[in-house]
Amino acid sequence: EPEVTQTPSHQVTQMxxxxxxxxxxxxxxxxxxWYRQILxxxxxxxxxxxxxxxxxxxxxxxxxxxxxxxxxxNFTLKIRSTKLEDSAMYFxxxxxxxxxxxxxxxxxxx
Amino acid sequence: xxxxxxxxxxxxxxxxxxxELRCNYSYGATPYLFWYVQSPGQGLQLLLKYFxxxxxxxxxxxxxxxFKRSQSSFNLxxxxxxxxxAAEYFCAVGANSGGSNYKLTFGKGTLLTVNP
Numbered sequence: 049e050p051e052v053t054q055t056p057s058h059q060v061t062q063m064x065x066x067x068x069x070x071x072x073x074x075x076x077x078x079x080x081x082w083y084r085q086i087l088x089x090x091x092x093x094x095x096x097x098x099x100x101x102x103x104x105x106x107x108x109x110x111x112x113x114x115x116x117x118x119x120x121x122n123f124t125l126k127i128r129s130t131k132l133e134d135s136a137m138y139f140x141x142x143x144x145x146x147x148x149x150x151x152x153x154x155x156x157x158x
Numbered sequence: 159x160x161x162x163x164x165x166x167x168x169x170x171x172x173x174x175x176x177x178e179l180r181c182n183y184s185y186g187a188t189p190y191l192f193w194y195v196q197s198p199g200q201g202l203q204l205l206l207k208y209f210x211x212x213x214x215x216x217x218x219x220x221x222x223x224x225f226k227r228s229q230s231s232f233n234l235x236x237x238x239x240x241x242x243x244a245a246e247y248f249c250a251v252g253a254n255s256g257g258s259n260y261k262l263t264f265g266k267g268t269l270l271t272v273n274p
């Protein structure tokens with residue numbers, strides 16, 4: 049059964065550093081999403097992406113964040129200058145109709 | 159704006175007992191509704207979904223949920239819980255714009271503990 053994959057599974061970085069989280073969506077899906085879950089809190093929508101552009105973003109998704117689909121398979125989330133409060137589990141999802149989630153990347157900013 | 163309320167933060171049931179997890183949503187039209195399950199350290203697995211049609215939907219692992227428009231609810235049920243069902247359960251609502259591109263708004267989750 050096809051599934052969404054994410055790399056790395058864990059990442060530790062220093063405050064102010066750039067990080068890139070990678071996702072490989074399910075191959076025939078057209079809609080891509082990033083969500084995050086701060087420890088102990090609910091899952092929050094960050095951004096949706098379709099036809100090579102952002103279709104919707106939340107207020108969390110400020111200028112420090114960017115997304116890209118650099119080739120036909122990968123979908124990336126870049127955080128330009130990480131802050132302590134960016135520490136969270138980041139989930140990628142893709143859909144044709146129903147959203148399927150990847151296993152997540154746990155980001156720890158020190 | 160859409161929102162989801164899961165009133166129960168933590169529920170404990172005995173193995174073999176029935177289960178009902180509550181979910182109430184707020185949305186101006188008929189929403190897309192979902193239940194996802196998250197085991198510790200894992201991602202979100204889809205249990206079931208409601209888009210339209212029959213208001214009682216069946217999912218994986220013996221779960222079902224019923225959409226009740228009058229109560230703005232989408233409660234998850236299982237007639238007999240297994241120890242492996244211990245996990246956190248999230249209800250989510252998606253804006254029904256008629257398209258396939260929609261953001262999900264999640265509830266805070268209900269942690270299920272299963273006693274032997």
